[in-house]
Amino acid sequence: MQRREFFRTAVATTVSTPLVNGSAEGAVPAGALPRFDATQEIVRGDMRYRKLGKTGVEVSCIGVGGFHIGIPADEADSIRIIRTALDAGMNFLDNCWDYHDGLSELRMGKALQDGYRKKAFLMTKIDGRTKAAAAKQIDQCLLRLRTDVIDLIQHHEMLRMEDADRIFGEHGAQEAVEGARKAGKVRFVGFTGHKDPLAHLRTLEVAKENGFRFDTVQMPLNVLDAHFRSFARNVLPVLVKEQIGVLGMKPMASGAILESKAATAVECLHYALTLPTSVVITGMETMDRLKQALDVVKNFKPLPEGEVTALLAKTEKAAAKGKHERFKTSTEFDGTAKHPEWMG
Template sequence: MQRREFIHAAATAGVVSPLLTGRGTGAEPDKGPALLRFDTANEVVRGDMRYRKLGNTGVEVSCIGVGGHHIGRPADEAEGIKIIRTALDAGMNFLDNCWDYHDGLSELRMGKALQDGYRKKAFLMTKIDGRTKAAAAKQIDQCLLRLRTDVIDLVQHHEMIRMEDADRVFGEGGAQEAVEAARKAGKIRFVGFTGHKDPLAHLRTLEVAKENGFRFDAVQMPLNVLDAHFRSFARDVLPGLVKEQIGVLGMKSMGDGLVLQSKAATAVECLNYALTLPTSVVITGMETMDRLKQALDVVKSFKPLTEDQVAALLGRTKEAAAKGRYERFKTTPDFDGTAKHPEWMG
């Protein structure tokens, strides 16, 4: 099935807005419908932090979240803990993590940071790589131990980047069986999935979930100023999630610095753009206190970009977006941890 045919089929099935049929080749000019925008009427401001609904879960999460991979980067553990606690004290309640980040170091640091009463301030998310029931169950229990908690607010199937990943997860003896068992046992509250490779993999995962009578609470994907032009999650996946009231977790707003290397946009523009989209949370890396302050400053002064501002920004980034050279998480295996370590999947 060709990309156009798949997106059309997904639209017909209600997985993605029919308006987007035929989009996403990365080679076509930007001639489709305007990007969706966040309705600030659905946003609550408390102090200097803004909170948005996580889909239809009934939970309010900070519009910006702490990226878990970056928390494992500082050489000084105390620095990572300080960043997390400062973010939570500032009202940034959404914490991102993953079972495999820095061989578990990110989760261990976050677990320490959540002691002394900080757990109650956090909406805690982590991800698992296991595709089998046994591997997923083992990883969930390891995450709980590292994070020093009895319950994880959101667990996501990580790196759904292959067309067959969803079939493995939802197949007999697949990871979803372990996730459902953990949720029934009270270890997990909500369930989502992530991926960074191609919108088609996201659409396929949503399709397989629907075939199995399951609805995700949240979906995580790259949303940045280059994505709109190349294999666009914003154009091909986002409308369907909004329609189904599934929480949208934006990541790679700066592409781990790659977007900034393009010189097409500043860090502040990148964050403002992602926040202007109908995201529940924009997860961003903050391995230093300066990065955390930058994110907090953006939230404090945030005003959604106007349609003209978005058009001007996308016009400026179109050339840099060509062929995905600054979105290498889409076009190379450099960011594919499960490809480098297939044993993680079980």
């Protein structure tokens, strides 16, 4: 695929564009927000499960955000949140090598003892861009998480246009990831980023040039994103067409949407779940936050087109210039910018 043709598949248009059903048979119309096909959802008890791209795995539509697991002062509270979520059928666990200097992984590793590992689809991320750095971080993740295999490893913070060239270059991080997968330490591979849709498209492009297809892609998906440097408009249609698992993050823009009063937490989660996400990852640093997420899943119905249009209309002003999505417009959320040594 030529670069110009690749980028043409994702063209942003006005926010009034309605959501349309995503389909594996073909691309979503240019500019449209793809919509989750509710017939593909599997309901067991009070939990809903969706397919993770082509992996053959079913994951809970809501996932436990790993960064927030490191926030409670008492480790026991973090462990209780994780185990309660798993007992409720919420099987997708998010984490990262650098969250709280490894504390989030250490706590999750403890929570996964006593038979809880078998209930979880475990994902974590690495920052290394070189083979040596990535290999070291993968092994550290395995030790902290107290597991022999990580279900999904993701290249973290693909923020710069050159990041993809680094990981796929000679002695790049992808060599370490492939080595870990062949050794049975890793099952699936994806990447994350929160800065710019073009960086995501570039990463997908470089992967194709190297004959590689990602299993998952993680990105911000929220009611403000549709208006500004939009991942939903520019990247999501490509993932739907390619049947790559979609991991939505920052559904409340790291809390900024709630502070702006542009939308409620429940509205934010319902919107993200109405998109063709395999899982929406959200922070649960308290039992109340976990209960809120479980209640949303239990009562979820895809938002009608009219409600989506109204929700986007009332959030348009708050979304202007990325004011409340500072992870797109500043280095405030860029761990690898503050710690370039993590990349190797």
